[in-house]
Amino acid sequence: MKQAFYRISLLLFLLMGMLSAVVQAAPAPSIQLWMNGERMKPKIPPQIQVNGQAVTELFGQNGSWDKGKTTYSISSKAVNKVDEKPKVVIEKVKITGLVQKEEMIEIEANGEVQAKHFTMNNPFRIVVDVQNAELALQSPLQLDKEGQVIIKTIRYSQFSPNIVRIVIELQGSATYDFKVEGEKVVVKLKDVHELELPSSQLPANQEGESLEAEIPTIQPDTIIPLIPLATKELVKIVVDAGHGGTDPGAIGNRLREKDLTLGISQKLAENLRADPKFDVVMTREGDTFPELPERVKIANGEKADLFISVHINSATSSSAKGTETYYYTAKSKTYANTVHKYLIQATGFSDRKVKKARFQVIRDTKMPAVLVEIGFITNPSEAKQMADEEFQKRVADALYKGIREFVDQN
Ligand SMILES: [Zn+2]
Structure with a gap:
């Protein structure tokens, strides 16, 4: 007990010594203001109040904290001239x-x-x-x-x-x-990209993909790469064909989601590979089933610039229909809008719009990422069209165009 007391006392003593050293080392408040080549002296302080960060940023090291306050007070208008001219005389x-x-x-x-x-x-x-x-x-x-x-x-x-x-x-x-x-x-x-606060009430896709939406949330990554995609020599894109192998995905009208997503993804990859701007990585080339974390790992591990996941929707009602595109992070929103614009034209299905949802593959991937739901496998008319090779080609072309436009503009 006593030992603990001494230890705390020693700690306090040391802490106070350090604190007083900091206080003594702090410079007296002095802010240099230059106006029309003459040095101006701040007079009555609290004309404008800004935070310390802003002052340091604008006045370099000349700003300093008011004693015990969390704000700086500087004067912009009430200034006195002092007899001190800048030494360098270059025409400014x-x-x-x-x-x-x-x-x-x-x-x-x-x-x-x-x-x-x-x-x-x-x-x-x-x-x-x-x-x-x-x-x-x-x-x-x-x-x-x-x-x-x-x-x-x-x-x-x-x-x-x-x-x-x-x-x-x-x-x-x-x-x-x-x-x-x-x-x-x-x-x-x-x-x-406006700063968006992560919502805890994000809607999951109610008609399908619920498994993918059940993982707990993490903060979206709001830092975006500063190298524009348009100026990059090679844009690495991961194409993710939804489901596969032991996981057929949604089933309807004698079709399996995993076959349709692979068909469209392969055609999309073909388009992208024909364009020298892209380096294409697929999460699966055939009828295999990489788990969702593995798909994310591939994208992040490859340090891909873009990610796209292709899915087909389903519902208990056969009348449910339409095309939708999902994003999760703020930086993926423009990407989603651009891809959706072309996709909706290509399918001709009703527009279920661009939505935000935290599917694992678009939430945990660090690059701009979208998940497209081409149409409903449970809707007889949409299912029939999606099984058609020509339709799949048209969709793949549209996805490619959307991706290319996003790359060129970002
Ligand atoms: Zn799916």
């Missing part, structure tokens, strides 16, 4: 405008600009550093929410005497095009 380009229209941000200057850009995570931010520049905005940027929901804030500052920093913070993630066009910098967001 003036940043005269910041314009945001929907998912595009333009930085305007009065001369040729040079800029660097990079991203930061949690939350996802795009940072643009305009070199040898100074802020000379005519009016402050007002964030326009019209036509976009992804941009949360746009912050900007004279980061250092020679660098103007613009930080675009997103609620979610995106890739982007970055262009310097003479006196303008253009940042155009693409492949936008």
